[in-house]
Amino acid sequence: MSRTGTISEKDAQLMDLNNQLYVMEVNLMKLETELKNANDHLDVERESNKTLQNALDELEEMLGQKNAELIESNENAIKANSNAQLHKETVFDLETKLTLQGRELKDTRSKLLSLKSKIKRLEKESSELLPGSKFSSPQSTPTTTNLTSPDSIPKTSSV
Secondary structure (H helix, E strand, C coil): CCCCCCCCHHHHHHHHHHHHHHHHHHHHHHHHHHHHHHHHHHHHHHHHHHHHHHHHHHHHHHHHHHHHHHHHHHHHHHHHHHHHHHHHHHHHHHHHHHHHHHHHHHHHHHHHHHHHHHHHHHHHHHHHHCCCCCCCCHHHCHHHHHHHCHHHCCCCCCC
């Protein structure tokens, strides 16, 4: 094997190994670049994850506040409904009482008119039995005349 024109087998192997080394170095640089890019992308994703986690925490806090406000609002609505129901019951009780008092007033007026009629009848009988008594003259009993008139009774509204 001559050294002048042909490459020796060792030189060919050495060149082949140098070529392989060069390819490996290129691949290594390519892989290092990909690794750096992946690390950069990972850093961006981590930062994005932090931002999203902060936003999620804020939303959860807001949700908790809104939930507490909703619970308070519901409690206030329940209290308001309870107070309104109590007020309705009080109004109903007062209306019932007013109705009963109106009936009592009507009955009392009826009894009063009956008693006035009875007084008038008794006064008349008394004046017939005792012609000189104080009940014999209509002038001596102005209150008697007023008592017998239904218009003399003050009226209140009845239910």
